[in-house]
Amino acid sequence: SIVRTLVRDVDYEVDEEKKTVMPTESGIEKVERQLGVTNLYDAVATNYVHQLGQALRAKELFHRDKDYLVDGGEVKIVDEFTGRTLEGRRWSDGLHQAVEAKERVRIQEENHTWATVTLQNYFRLYEKLAGMTGTAETEASEFSSTYNLAVVPIPTHRPLVRVDQPDLIFKTEEAKFAAIVEDVAERNGRGQPILLGTASVEKSELLSRALSKAGITHEVLNAKQHFREAEIVTQAGRLHAVTVATNMAGRGVDIILGGNPEGLAAATR
Numbered sequence: 001s002i003v004r005t006l007v008r009d010v011d012y013e014v015d016e017e018k019k020t021v022m023p024t025e026s027g028i029e030k031v032e033r034q035l036g037v038t039n040l041y042d043a044v045a046t047n048y049v050h051q052l053g054q055a056l057r058a059k060e061l062f063h064r065d066k067d068y069l070v071d072g073g074e075v076k077i078v079d080e081f082t083g084r085t086l087e088g089r090r091w092s093d094g095l096h097q098a099v100e101a102k103e104r105v106r107i108q109e110e111n112h113t114w115a116t117v118t119l120q121n122y123f124r125l126y127e128k129l130a131g132m133t134g135t136a137e138t139e140a141s142e143f144s145s146t147y148n149l150a151v152v153p154i155p156t157h158r159p160l161v162r163v164d165q166p167d168l169i170f171k172t173e174e175a176k177f178a179a180i181v182e183d184v185a186e187r188n189g190r191g192q193p194i195l196l197g198t199a200s201v202e203k204s205e206l207l208s209r210a211l212s213k214a215g216i217t218h219e220v221l222n223a224k225q226h227f228r229e230a231e232i233v234t235q236a237g238r239l240h241a242v243t244v245a246t247n248m249a250g251r252g253v254d255i256i257l258g259g260n261p262e263g264l265a266a267a268t269r
Contacts, residue, residue: 002034003055003102014060021056051094058098065202069223073105078201078223083246085223120146177210184216184242193241195255198222204244211242218242234260 011027032040069076076085090096090111100107140151170176184194198204201222208220221232236243238259
């Protein structure tokens with residue numbers, strides 16, 4: 001509750017690039033008055049400094065529906081690469097508790113880590129190591145230097161028919177969304193299935209509202225609808241289908257043009 005009374009650029013400063021938040025003299029004085037201590041940096045009150053820092057980070061650097069979701073009274077981390085919630089994972093060092101306090105949900109106990117291993121060292125424990133991915137060539141040097149593995153490109157089964165269009169630049173997000181809606185309306189009228197990729201749950205919902213306002217029927221696939229993932233993905237390739245998705249519909253997702261009757265049957269059992 002103390003952090004909610006602090007004002008950005010007055011009581012603390014935010015460095016978005018370095019991902020840091022630092023209290024100012026004004027902010028420190030406010031906190032000291034509300035806590036009833038004379039010196040926040042006194043050895044007796046050292047823990048307050050750490051808690052203040054984490055609470056400020058939670059307030060300014062961690063955003064709901066982007067970095068995390070609130071589901072069933074719990075704060076769940078969203079993986080920035082997959083768009084999925086990391087079940088059972090919690091931020092450490094009091095940060096998760098700070099986010100829970102921010103969202104006014106039950107504050108759970110801190111997790112304690114007794115041992116860690118990097119992914120690189122973990123994979124080196126295997127006597128034999130191999131893998132397959134569509135993005136290995138760009139990281140060929142790392143595979144070679146870290147794991148002593150060569151990258152072998154495998155040709156596509158069928159000729160590539162995808163056409164890569166040039167990037168379009170817009171001054172504002174509103175202008176970009178307006179152009180997307182206009183393009184979707186035109187293509188949807190022809191029956192073309194459309195998949196719209198977004199960077200976060202928040203952006204997927206903003207785009208969804210813009211499409212709804214234009215009267216365009218669509219589905220949304222993000223961490224909030226993970227329980228409908230199979231159903232949505234199996235039908236994303238159907239005629240007139242419009243699907244707004246986060247990274248959940250990225251790697252490893254096979255969207256079949258015309259839809260997937262077998263997948264739909266399995267998803268609705």
